[in-house]
Amino acid sequence: MSSDQPPLNLNGHALLPKRSDVMIFVEPDEDPFVTGLHWRCATCDESPRFVLRDGTVDVQEPCAYPMGITTExxxxxxxxxxxxxDxxxxxxxxxxxxxxxxxxxxGQAQVVQAMAAIGCAFGPVGDSSPNLYRDGENSYFIASPLYDDNDVPSLPESKCxxxxxxxxxxxxIADFEDWKAKGGTPGSKLLGEYTVVDVAPGTYKFTLHVGERGFDKFDFDTERVFTHIERVAPLPSS
Known part of the structure; x- marks a missing residue:
């Protein structure tokens, strides 16, 4: 931020594009409102209302999700x-x-929930090309490993x-038989590359972390764990 700009208090919001060096344009002293800020919040999609108070530009209403959003x-x-x-x-x-x-x-959390309602576990992860890993008997995670100078991944390939x-x-990700029953065709050109993974039948919880404050799915210099997956219930008895 320029030294001649007043301090900015975002009140929990994160502006689109996500940046801290925003330029502030202040109306004359008799008008306390701030102009020149037209970004929406990268978390809640609201357009914050800015006011100049005691030399600081404040956002009037706090973000509804100051810690970001964890989607389950x-x-x-x-x-x-x-x-x-994908x-x-x-x-x-x-x-x-x-x-x-x-x-x-x-917006991404709403799409994830809407897709889940029709039978698909969907998660935005950027252009990360992640892998699905086994994490235990009935638990898994989706992550992009970090590679060292010898191209050795930080996560064990044996669990991929x-x-x-x-x-x-x-x-x-969906139940393979449900996908086929609804019209999915293995080998279809529309489908692209896919893998069928055997798991214990049951209900699985997907916890998506990409909406959490501070998570950067574009940070290719770190190991990024996007989603944790665990079976939370077996199939109901018939």
């Missing part, structure tokens, strides 16, 4: 088989523009179950 959804996997890829919109599709802007954490090539900038 569940996915039923009765077949015990997961189809893992894009399953051949079968599972929602309007990405129905709610808050998809460029914000809230699937590679996800993120042309859609996301992962998409």
């Amino acid at each position: 959804i569940t996915l039923d996997v009765p077949s015990g088989k997961l189809i893992v890829t 894009d399953l919109r051949d079968v599972y599709n929602v309007d990405f523009d129905a709610g808050a802007s998809y460029n914000t954490d809230l 179950l699937a590679e996800i090539f993120t042309e859609l900038r996301a992962y998409s």
